[in-house]
Amino acid sequence: MRNLLNFLARYNNLIIFLLLEGFAIYLAVQGNDYHNIRLAKGMRLMTLGVEKNIAKTRTYFNLYSVNSKVAQENIDLRNHIEKMNRSADHLFISYTDSANNQQYTYTSAEVINNSTNRQKNFFTINKGKKQGIDVDMAVISPDGVAGIIVSSSENFSVGMSLLNIDFHLSARIKSNGYFGSVTWDGRDYRFAYLNEIPLHVLINKGDTVLTTGYSSIFPKGVLVGIIDSYEKAGGDFYKVKILLTTDFRKIDYVSIAGNLRRLEQTELEKPYK
């Protein structure tokens, strides 16, 4: 017994270190799991008050550019309505049950916390389960893809940013239709990479890259970025560098797209995966 006490007294430093470090690593492993960031969510709630105030101040400073962007978006939408009305008139379509045609629901939300300078970036938005936000919904900024919702509480949700080394997105080059997966390498917040484009494909700098809609999370045809450069990456593929159209340093108002038929699609696909 005395030996044991001596041992503990002698190595108390090491023992406390191992205990605390073990606990920290446990937290890290638990909290970094893609679909299991409940802990992070709980911790977020504690600091939410401060974050809300920071976000408020930031929103105020951004008002000018937000206003002009909203105005532009209004004009675009109005044009769109006009076009749709005209084509409807032209083709004599009668609206029967519009609910059957709708595949995606859109909700707007504000980003209240965001980071771009880590390897695994997440952001928090001010809408949650009460407003119909749920896990695996797509987050789209006015300029393009922003991320995926990974957890949601009553009034808030946490999204995994495209700027996360665990993020994967299926996208295609608009001009020739070849698709690959978009990932981020953890370096520059303005660039991402489109992988697995075969060598025989002709790539032009400045071509746009859009989402494919294969994953059943993102709607088809959402803007991802513009091709900046490309290089051969090992084997038989190009690694294409994309300039992201979304500026993650300024991201503010986003829309959340939920796929109403996602469950149906994933159920059907399940046996073949």
Added chain:
Amino acid sequence: MINSIIRYTVIFVILIFLQVLLFNNIQFSGFINPYVYVMLILILPVEIPSWLLLIICFFSGLTVDLFNGTPGIHTSATVFSGFIRPYILRMISPRDGYEAGAVPSMVIYGFRWFLLYSGVMIFAHHFVLFYMEVFRFAEFFATLLRVILSTIFSTVFILLAEYYRRGR
């Protein structure tokens, strides 16, 4: 005693606010993320009991983690740097040892001593921090480059802050 507890608490709050409001927003080519809150661990008294040092490290790391939404990552880095601090202090101790109640500071032990001490400590902290963050050994050297560059920047900021503290 009470006085110094209050003083360290104030320094702690200021450092956390600087870190959350200012330094977390610095973005420089994706390689440089200065973490200046480590300064708190640097300037605690030399003779602080090691268990108390470890616990202070644990809670300061946990606080930064709360604000960053990164459970455990900063905590593991601060606890590690708290663990190796006594060994580093012993290794670079001045010829006649530390006086009773000494505090690691630039004004007492000189610029070169403080640069060596803070450089080694910050490198150890950042090394654990960045490898815990990516949690993989792929692209080992890219991460190492981030560690080194961020260490340089954090050290510069902490030296500046130490210079300012010395002026008072």
